[in-house]
Amino acid sequence: MSEFVGKQALEIGDQVIDRVEKAQTGPIVNLWGVGVACLAIVVLIVTIAEDWRWGLAFFHVIGGGVWITIDLFMGLVLGPILARMSIPARMELTRRLMPKLMVIMPPVVIATLTAGFQLARRIDLLSVPYPQHWWLTASYIVVGIMALIAYGVMEPANILVLLELRKPQPNGALIGKAMSKFIYATATIGVLQISTAIIMTKIAS
Amino acid sequence: MMDNHEPYQGDTTRSPIRLFAIGSLVCAIVSAGILAAYAPRPAPLGPSEGFLIGSAVLLVACVAGLLRRRNFAWNRFFTVAKFVVLMTVVVSAMLEYVFIFDGMRGGALAIMSIVLAITAIDIPILWGFAVARHERVPNRS
Numbered sequence: 001m002s003e004f005v006g007k008q009a010l011e012i013g014d015q016v017i018d019r020v021e022k023a024q025t026g027p028i029v030n031l032w033g034v035g036v037a038c039l040a041i042v043v044l045i046v047t048i049a050e051d052w053r054w055g056l057a058f059f060h061v062i063g064g065g066v067w068i069t070i071d072l073f074m075g076l077v078l079g080p081i082l083a084r085m086s087i088p089a090r091m092e093l094t095r096r097l098m099p100k101l102m103v104i105m106p107p108v109v110i111a112t113l114t115a116g117f118q119l120a121r122r123i124d125l126l127s128v129p130y131p132q133h134w135w136l137t138a139s140y141i142v143v144g145i146m147a148l149i150a151y152g153v154m155e156p157a158n159i160l161v162l163l164e165l166r167k168p169q170p171n172g173a174l175i176g177k178a179m180s181k182f183i184y185a186t187a188t189i190g191v192l193q194i195s196t197a198i199i200m201t202k203i204a205s
Numbered sequence: 206m207m208d209n210h211e212p213y214q215g216d217t218t219r220s221p222i223r224l225f226a227i228g229s230l231v232c233a234i235v236s237a238g239i240l241a242a243y244a245p246r247p248a249p250l251g252p253s254e255g256f257l258i259g260s261a262v263l264l265v266a267c268v269a270g271l272l273r274r275r276n277f278a279w280n281r282f283f284t285v286a287k288f289v290v291l292m293t294v295v296v297s298a299m300l301e302y303v304f305i306f307d308g309m310r311g312g313a314l315a316i317m318s319i320v321l322a323i324t325a326i327d328i329p330i331l332w333g334f335a336v337a338r339h340e341r342v343p344n345r346s
Contacts, residue, residue, distance in 0.1 A: 041299065048303060110296060114303055121307060126245050137242045144234045151328050152227045156335030159285060163336055174339055 028162050033103035040107045048118050056119040063112030064200070068193040070105070075187030082183060087172055094179060095165050098158055109150075113143065125203065139199045146189050146196075154185040216338040222274070225267035226331040229323060232260035237320045240313055250312045257316055260323050267330060278340030286333035293325040 047055035082090055120126050126136065157178040164170050164178070236256035240248045271277075304317050 041295075045299065045302070048306060106292065106296070110299065114299070118303070118307075121245065140238050140241050144238050147234060148227070148230060152230060152331065156332050159332055160336050160339065163281075163285070171339075 028166070029099045029103050033100070037103055037107040040111065044107075044111050044115065048114065051118075051122065053119070053122060056115045056122065059111040059115035060119050063108050063115065064196075066104075066108050067112050068190075068197060070101070070108075071186055071190040071193050074101075075183065075190035079183035079187055082179065087176070090179065091165060091170065091172075091175065094161055094175070098162050102158065102162070135199050135203050139196060139203070142192055142196050142199065146192050149185050149189055149192075154182055154189070157182040157185070220270075220334075220338065222267055222270040222334055223331070225263045225270060226327055226334070229260045229263035229267060229327050230331070232256045232263060233320045233323045233327070236260060237317060240316060248313065250316065253313075253316050257319055257323075260320070264323055264327055267327070271330065271334065276342050278337040278342050281340045282333040282337035284333075285336045286329040289329035289332045290325065293328050297321040297325045 043055075044059055046052075047059060082093065085093070120136070128136070160178045161175050161182070164175050233256070236253045239253045239256070242248070300321055301318060304314060309317065
């Protein structure tokens with residue numbers, strides 16, 4: 001009996017080591033996910049080239065909805081929960097969550113912005129006179145600030161955490177600092193997303 | 206020989222490289238934003254050109270600062286930067302296609318193309334540096 005239990009424990013141990021080694025040497029992000037993201041970009045390019053109005057509206061509305069929801073959820077729901085979790089649990093969640101966000105967010109952001117701009121051009125929204133045009137200008141300013149936070153703070157922190165977690169002995173202090181930066185940046189973008197929603201509904205009304 | 210007895214908190218010094226890279230990105234975004242705010246009408250190019258020059262100068266300062274850095278984990282830097290370059294080139298190419306598709310020509314297209322090129326260099330530097338600066342390398346000086 002004890003021999004059987006010992007053998008099982010060894011097998012489980014081997015599986016754990018195998019999974020950890022795969023996580024440390026394999027690709028950071030899921031390659032299938034990258035394939036799907038590339039496919040979405042190709043469909044977006046075709047939609048723009050064909051000037052397909054329904055497709056543009058679809059990419060803009062779905063992309064915008066996903067973008068706003070993920071930012072608000074990450075910053076205002078998951079962020080405070082992460083802050084209260086134990087370090088190992090936080091690292092485990094981060095190890096699984098960050099690679100997925102790394103695949104999901106870039107195509108979502110590209111689709112929302114490019115499809116939105118093309119849609120606005122096609123329905124002649126870009127040529128509305130001032131003062132109504134200020135709403136468009138405000139949306140460009142908000143997008144600019146969000147891009148700056150995403151590229152300047154959020155993604156560098158994301159990559160730092162991902163690479164640190166692949167080391168045999170990850171630096172908990174460094175991961176903690178980078179994660180808090182990531183969560184604050186996401187929360188800020190989440191708040192800015194609310195202003196985007198207000199601007200977009202104002203433009204549409 | 207590195208001292209591993211105290212927990213390493215990462216590189217906590219304020220770096221001008223990060224400041225220059227983010228400054229360059231800000232100027233590039235403002236330069237493109239001015240043109241976008243006028244679309245579909247032609248925009249005055251002067252303000253955009255001014256911010257573009259500012260962005261280019263800050264990028265050069267950023268690269269110079271990076272090259273002067275001693276004991277820097279270049280391997281780590283390039284591990285990150287090469288994949289980010291791939292991503293930024295794909296995104297920039299797509300945006301360039303959209304600009305040309307929308308009928309953008311002349312000075313505005315030139316400014317937007319340079320903005321995309323600066324961004325495609327700036328972001329990999331920023332992300333690569335953000336990771337590599339915390340890496341401990343043996344002191345060679």
